[in-house]
Amino acid sequence: MAMADTPTRREFVVVERDGALTPRPFDLTRMFNLGSATRDAAAAVAHQDEVAEAGVRIAFDVPAPRIYPIGTWALTSDERIDVQGSRTSGEVEIVLLVDDELYIGVGSDHTDRDIERYSILWSKQSCPNVIGNRLWRWRDVREHWDECRLSSTIDGRVYQDVPVSVFLPPERILEVVAERTTATGPGMMIFCGTYVSVTGHLDFGTRFECRLADPVLGRELNAGYDVVEIRAAVRPGFRVPVQAGER
Structure with missing residues (x-):
């Protein structure tokens, strides 16, 4: 018999429509990262080409949006993340939190691009999912959702800038996850996929920041780390390689 999911409590703050702040704990039991979750399949091609340039092979035989289950221990809101290589990068994403109602956050699916060449799933699990600690209620943005916008920077350089209307609406995301997984009800967090960088190429750096802007209510959600x-703390000549054959 399958064991029940043991929840992990995370503390968030809900930004109300009038600007008031409401502390809100969230009991996390399942986390998924989505890939190619765009309304128009053609809109995902540029990002697919971007990662293909780095040697990543996407499982096109699996219908989009592709779903990557991620261990809940990999979630953080810390201002620092530790990684094992120099070729890791963040991606701005809409984050859905399913609880007594639907909440919206912003975060980054940080990914090891070298490991991604061999396994997209393990590359995502090898780095944290980062989420900002403030949320919006879906009902507060639902009517003007398509006017919101995602953006990110790496070391201050503009990296991504895209309207949320490129992606499947949150309610459709929930339908897809319900159709394709056994996860149901409260306790689920979904990172909803990303979009190509402004240059069409992956970029790397030491500071990643992302935001979700709502121009109608004049507010933003932010995350940064x-x-x-x-591995740089180990002197050259004594570093264990990240992958076999590495020098």
Whole structure:
């Protein structure tokens, strides 16, 4: 018999429509990252080409949006993440939190691009999912959702800038996850996929920042973190390779 999911409590703050702040704990039981979750399949091609340039092979035989289950221990809101290599990068994403109602956040699916060449699933699990600690209620943005916008920077350089209307609406995302997984009800968090960078190429750096802007209510959700390659603490000549055959 399958064991029940043991929830992990995370603390968030809901930004109300009038600007008031409401502390809101969230009991997380399941987390999924989505890929190619765009309304128009052609809109996902540029990002697919972007990662293909780095040697990543997407499982096109699996219908989009592709679903990557991620261990809930990999979630953080810390201002620093530790990684094992220099070729890791963030991606701005809409984040859905399913609880007594639907909440919206912003975060980053940080990914090891070298590991991604061999396994997209393991590359995502090898780095944290980062989420900002403030949320909106879906009901507060639902009517003007398509006017909201996602953006990100790497070391202050503009990296991504895209309207949320490129992506499947949150309610459709929930339908897809319900159709394709056994996860149901409260306790689920979904990172909803990303979009190509403004240059069409992956970029790397030591500081990643992302935001979700609502021009109608004049507010933003933000997340940001420093990226620290902890292997650099080991002197050259004594570093264990990240992958077999690496020099």
